[in-house]
Amino acid sequence: MTTQSDAQFTARTLSEALPYIQRYAGQTIVVKYGGHAMGDASLALSFARDVVLLKALGLNPVIVHGGGPQIGKLLDKLGIVSEFKDGLRVTDEATMEVVEMVLSGPINKSIVRAINQAGGKAVGLSGADGNLLRAEKATRTTRDPDSHIEQIVDLGFVGEPSEVDISVLNALLQADAALIPVVAPVGVGADGARYNVNADTAAGALAAALKASRLILMTDVAGVLDKQKQLIREIPASQVELLIKDGTAVGGMIPKLETAAQSVNHGVGAAVILDGRAPHALLMELFTEHGAGTLVS
Numbered sequence: 001m002t003t004q005s006d007a008q009f010t011a012r013t014l015s016e017a018l019p020y021i022q023r024y025a026g027q028t029i030v031v032k033y034g035g036h037a038m039g040d041a042s043l044a045l046s047f048a049r050d051v052v053l054l055k056a057l058g059l060n061p062v063i064v065h066g067g068g069p070q071i072g073k074l075l076d077k078l079g080i081v082s083e084f085k086d087g088l089r090v091t092d093e094a095t096m097e098v099v100e101m102v103l104s105g106p107i108n109k110s111i112v113r114a115i116n117q118a119g120g121k122a123v124g125l126s127g128a129d130g131n132l133l134r135a136e137k138a139t140r141t142t143r144d145p146d147s148h149i150e151q152i153v154d155l156g157f158v159g160e161p162s163e164v165d166i167s168v169l170n171a172l173l174q175a176d177a178a179l180i181p182v183v184a185p186v187g188v189g190a191d192g193a194r195y196n197v198n199a200d201t202a203a204g205a206l207a208a209a210l211k212a213s214r215l216i217l218m219t220d221v222a223g224v225l226d227k228q229k230q231l232i233r234e235i236p237a238s239q240v241e242l243l244i245k246d247g248t249a250v251g252g253m254i255p256k257l258e259t260a261a262q263s264v265n266h267g268v269g270a271a272v273i274l275d276g277r278a279p280h281a282l283l284m285e286l287f288t289e290h291g292a293g294t295l296v297s
Ligand SMILES: Nc1ncnc2c1ncn2[C@@H]1O[C@H](COP(=O)(O)OP(=O)(O)O)[C@@H](O)[C@H]1O
Pocket: 034, 035, 036, 037, 066, 068, 069, 087, 218, 219, 220, 221, 223, 224, 225, 226, 248, 249, 250, 251, 252, 253, 254
């Protein structure tokens, strides 16, 4: 049972959120829901409720999800060895089959079901639907430390977004403004080939195409940590390359920071990297003055 002081606290919290609700009304917020942030069933339902609340408050949330750990589990079961380079999974044909199966299948549908269970109306898509996310083979190079010669790293079917066609999202929202799109980051090539696109990168490309006011990357750390493991609250987009070059950000944090900076440079209001395991992290970030995580602007 809630006491009167609990009720007063709730009422005050709602009242204090008013300027933020007014600021974001009608704005598109792209939320990247990472595989590590998915946690247990109650956390997933709590995330879904927060998304439904955003919609009820007049924001336009678009969810792009990951599922790296879940892909890893199935690959392990199938005895397929998987390797990462700079936070990207080297993807051969057999791995691509598993990636698409896991992302477009159980993960996408479990998020759609959770949002709908929370009273929303989610619809699941992948990059192939309506050519939402066109991709091309990603290219990466490394420099040999001895000879300084650049070498091409072959990542297989890892894709980079080449074009985003938001018409399918517009058509859905025109048909029913209550819909909440949930996008699996599987891109489609001009030749019809499918590509494994890092979910952060996919979310950044969508945020830029949708001219989102916020790109929120939900992960399993408090934000970007410095070398002393202290949270960095704000990073100018221009300093992101430096943090990657000096080794502060490694592995999965590299595509996050690159995406955050690129999306800001392409007109997204700001990008935030925050801890999706913290209950209501999304609401705290958007509707309180205690923004959580690291802001890239
Ligand atoms: N400077 C850093 N600050 C915080 N996390 C970092 C940093 N550098 C690397 N990481 C790693 O990046 C991880 C987040 O990326 P990733 O595992 O791909 O998450 P997700 O599945 O949410 O996309 C963290 O758990 C952490 O291990």
